[in-house]
Amino acid sequence: MTTDYPFEAKPESGELKTVGTSAVRIDGLDKVSGAAEFVDDMDFGPGLLHAAIVESPHAYARIVSIDTSKAEAAKGVVRIATGKDFPYKFGMYMEDRYIFAQDYVRFVGEQVAGVIARSHREAVQAAKLIEVEYEVLTPLLDPKSAVADGAELIHPDLEDYTHVPWFFPQTDTNIAHLRKIRKGDTEKAFAEADYVLEDTYEVPRYAHCAIEPHVTVSKFDQADRLTVWTASQSPHTQRHLFAEALAPLGLTHKDVRVITPYVGGGFGGKAGVSMEIMGAAMATLVKGRPVKLRWTREQEFYNTYQRQGVVAELKVGVMNDGTITAVEHKLYWDAGAYVEYGANVVNAAGLSATGPYRVPNITNDSLCIYTNLPPGGPYRGFGYSEFHFGLESHMDRIAEAIGMDAVEFRRKNAIVEGDELAYGASMNPSGMLEAIDKTAAAIDWGVEEESDNPNTVIGKGIALFWKAPAMPPNSSSASFLKFNEDGSINISVSGMELGQGYLTVMAQIAGEVLSVPVEKIRVETPDTDRNPYEWQTVASHVTWSSGLAVEKAAIEARGKIFDVIHQVYGYEDDSLYLEDEAVKCRTDESFSKPLRDFVIDGIQTEDGTWRGGPIVASGKFMPEFTNANSDPETGQGGHPNVHYTVGATGVVLEIDKDTGRIWVRKAALAVDAGRAINPDLVNGQITGGLVQGLATVLYEDMRFDENGKLLNPNFTDYKIPTAFDIPDEIIPIIVEVPQPDGPFGARGVGEHTMIGAAPVIANAVYNALGVRIKSMPITQEKVAMAIIEKSET
Amino acid sequence: MVIANEFDYRRPATLAEATDLLANHSGSVRVLAGGTDLVAWLRDDAIAPDLVVDIKNVPGLHDLKMNGDTLHLGALVTFTDLIESDVVKERAPLLAEMAETVASQGIRNRATMVGNICSAVPSCDAGPVLLVYDTTVHLTGPDGDRSVDINDWFIGLRQTARTEDEVVTHLTIALRQHGGVYVKLMRYGGEDLAQAAVGIIAYPDHEYRVAFGAVAPTPIRSIRIEDALRGKPLDDALVAEAAAMVRDEISPITDIRASAEYRVRMTEVMLKRGLVAVTERLAGTGPAYGTRLI
Amino acid sequence: MNLTIKVNGEDWALDVAPADVLLDVLRERIGVKSPKIGCERGDCGSCTVIMDGRTVRSCLILAVEADGHEITTVEGISYDGMSELQTLFIQNNSFQCGFCAPGIVLSATELLDNNPNPTRHDVQEALAGNLCRCTGYEPIIDAVLAAGEGGSE
Secondary structure, eight states: OOOOOOOOOTTTSSOOOSSSSSOOOHHHHHHHTTOOGGGGGOOTTTEEEEEEEEESSSEEEEEEEEEOHHTTTTTTTTEEEEEEGOOOOSSSSSSOESSSSSSSETTOOOOOEEEEEEEEEHHHHHHTTTTEEEEEEEOSHHHHHHHHHHHOOOOOTTOOOOOOOOOOOOOOEEEEEEEEEEEHHHHHHHHSSEEEEEEEEOOOOOOOOOHHHHHHEEOOOTTTEEEEEOSSSHHHHHHHHHHHGGGTTTTOGGEEEEEEEEOOOOTTTSSSSSSSHHHHHHHTTTTTTTTTEEEHHHHHHHHHBBEEEHHOOOOOEEEEEEEEEEEEEEEEEEEEEETTTTTHHHHHHHHHHOOSSSOOOEEEEEEEEEESOOBBBOOOOHHHHHHHHHHHHHHHHHHHHHTHHHHHHHHHHHHHOOOOTTTTTTOOOOOHHHHHHHHHHTTTTOOOOOSSSSEEEEEEEEEEEEEEEEEETTTOOEEEEEOOOOOOOOOOOOOOOSSOOOOHHHHHHHHHHHOOOOOGEEEEOOOOTSOOOOOOOOOTHHHHHHHHHHHHHHHHHHHHHHHHHHHHHOOOGGEEEEETTTTEESSSSTOEEGGTTTTTOEETTTOOOOOOOOEEEEEOOOOOTTOOOTTTTTTTOOOOOOEEEEEEEEEEEEEEEOOOOOEEEEEEEEEOOOOOSSSHHHEEEEEEEHHHHHHHHHOOOOOOOOOOOSOOOOOTTSSSOOOSOOOSSSEEEEEOOTTEEEEEEOOOOGGGHHHTTHHHHHHHHHHHHHOOOOBBBOOOOHHHHHHHHHHHO | OOSSOEEEEESSSSSHHHHHHHSSSSSOEEEEEEEEHHHEEEEEEEOOEEEEOOOOOOOTTTOEEEEEEEEEEETOOOHHHHHOOOHHHHHHHHHHHHHHSSOOOOTTOOOOEEEHHHHHTTTTTTTHHHHHHEEEEEEEETTEEEEEGGGGGGEEETTTTTOOOEEEEEEEEEESSEEEEEEOOSSSSSOOOOOOEEEEEEETTTTTEEESSSSSSOEEOHHHHHHHHHHOOOHHHHHHHHHHHHHHHOOOOOSSOOOHHHHHHHHHHHHHHHHHHHHHHHHTSOOOTTTOOO | EEEEETTTTTTEEEEEOOBBBBIIIIIIIIIOOOOOOOOOOSSSSSEEETTEEEEEEEGSSSSGTTTTOOOOOOOHHTTOOOOOOHHHHHHHTOOSSSSSHHHHHHHHHHHHHHSSOOHHHHHHHHHHTTTOEEEESSHHHHHHHHHHSOOOO
């Protein structure tokens, strides 16, 4: 891999002053004081219109007719939109969606029509008056029946759909994409293995549950300018998809402006484009009037991306000494009615479904299967959380079967720098072994613990994880940087502050290079008209990628600063350095020029004229070593992933033997951040991600009825953690084996912290009770009934 | 969702005005107290009343006091009032133990216990506890005042003995020395509706009251289990005998919250642990009120 | 209907419909935006406001019910700068996306007003109705404990 970049950002002293410190978040005051403005908080004046959406009650049906006449006559109604207004396809990686349904609806909740009215109440009242006649069809609600012989085709025109070159749709099937990996000779390896374990694991669908629902305000003005204020992780990607989808209306990229203020949580759910396109499209029907579309909590559950479910068939072969020789992993993804984004989740999982192990013989099939459930899509972990459940459960079972300690077994097989990856490239530097050892030590691995309570037992578990950013090979980031009169700095980037601390980390990177404290740097949320390009804030890549763009801008600014000093004082550029907001010189210790003295106004020379002027700079980064092209039959030949972040997690839990209730007494999680730009924020990702992951295994899941209707689209019955639902003790462990091409060695950690949570609970439950649960979630009911079943048989 | 249906709203200043409004109106009417159920149902379009009568300005309905050995709980007493009341703490801590399991602080500050039993969902937390306290419900309506034994209160799913033109004014509970326990099955540590619940009171001389929540269309009392326990010192065998009766006493359903079988099994566990705890509490020992037993 | 209400110390007189919910009136008519719309059924706590000294869910209160009452939001308690609790939240990097923060600030404020020396369990109980999807609550609980007098179990 390419590891060296032609720049050097270390400070003069060799010791980092800003990077590596737990700086206070630069958005902390905004958020704690109530000043932080989210889209729904913005004022648009008395002209603001409100939209409500008419949705399909059927999982699969043909639209026979839509009668909007009563709604059109209703009080306050300004305009009605249906599929006829926008017969345009769109999609992130595969164009398989329409803005409003055309002839068919393919999931319960799919948008059929929209009402624009003067008030929200009037819009909702009028939406009830729209009469839609359906011819109800039989839905396909699970991936296995959707790939069965003779299954009806949910998208008969699949072969005509536009998609990225690394997708391989299977014509005349419901398989929208099949990612294959073939490496070595799996069949031979299984035949020669001392022990082979084969089993199936099931993972249901999950919801992101950002506390802020999706909301968008769109205005198409009299000058044909479309402005969209939106709660999004992806302002530029949204602009691009709006411009492409609405191109028939004459819109081009420069006519579309996306503004994204603070967003109230994303977790993948606000990546790409989902409901926002309805708002943008509807606004074109009411020129000059802003239109607000805000999802209810129910819609937030059933008509945004969901984490797709998977049936994972896994077969692993090992030798008696514990060496893994072969992995065959078949992942049947319930990708939902539209896979425009979700197919890339399937792709990413397929590339990496061996987990963080050195495996010479691999057969991976990752199948993206259309079903009549809501569209699958990105969710923190992006396919990895899902397949790690089975994989890491399986590894424990194999270790037990061959009589090896589960930690020792993992240590022996853990992938390390230079090992060959499933697709043929080599593994980046990683601190996996350190992560394993520190996690095991944190939970006193190997020490059995007895409960004082006769009703409970104690169990321990461990699980490893890895993940690479999943993105197009040429996804890029850019930054602008400018100094102000007082030596403070404004940085413009287009990554989103989702809560992870991105703005603060960007300030720390620039501050380190320019010797300016974080408190003097302002980094704001994006506006695509003013801020430079960023692909999306997903994939745990912005610390790395946008961080590199900011680092480059800071270095460019530093060069311009040195040029001015050289011009005026004659010091050579390479003798100059920045320290404490001033330019200093190695060859003249007496020289010190504060930045605030000249970064706008320049420096006056002896003849009274001035040199310099406002210091502005830009930076960009694109990984120029990646390549998504590979052989469709083997997956070999490309370099689709930039690098992997690895880690380990361990838990000590206590289980009530009568009720199945599980308390996580202690949870340790070690992740290799390369370099923690802000350790406190990395710890924040560990704690938050771990708790979110634990919830997916302990109680969350989406339940559908036999007609494909979601039964728990609310927090009353889709439980997310409260302040009571956290481990008694969380031990965050930051490992720092630098990423050679990362900013100060950093790589992303945002998603990784939830990936190991599900299998680690499965393994600890087994350790405590001798009961192996192979489907998520591992609810207290499931545990209790398993204990009862075990005791009664 | 926004409340799509419009309605009239009245806030009477006296009880007489309230009952007059309830008796003389057109269309459907709803009484509003804390509103934590009512407003949620309005938003869900689950109800669409023509008139909402807010009783919060009616004087006297906030009272929480002892009259001799009788506890008087006004219709507007909130769950937070129960938790923070010294009277409750000293004389009927079981009420506070139950109240602490209801939703969350911001809801408890508003939601009333009487509203809870008027909504009368199967999982209503107040149900099993008021049943074991032999509570009396006091109402007033166009025909004057009347009282209803709590055992006659719950008629069916979300149905009570109250008629649409009546207002519940207060509850009374005749107190004597007792130990109490409320055990609630939830899906996790945070707020949840009961998947099953058990309320028990132990009186001296091995006298018990036992009731269940969320395992039948209404909260239910189990006279058979009470009879089986009566007069016998509690030991493991008696606890097991009582638990063995649970399956025939309840009629839980399977829904997305829990399966019927799990509800049965957990009700057995809760009854066992509850009986032990309540007997200890009567004796002045046992886990402090508020301690979760499951 | 007439609504007379005091919000963050200011008197307001408005004409509202009975079906208008307090949360929406605060946000759209009075311009107080810190109470957020999260679930609109009392589950998430984003809409928390302090009414006559106690936290309530403004999504489950009709605006007309608040007639004659006093409402305080984070804007109100921040007029004179950050409270000690708010300062600790900032220093501790307690929040991530911050959408739940106004509600949590108010719930924790109510707790500390009534119980200046809460235990960890007390803090968990006070915050259990305010959902946060980002933080895992730990940095929030730590800050509230630090704001209490003892901060011990």
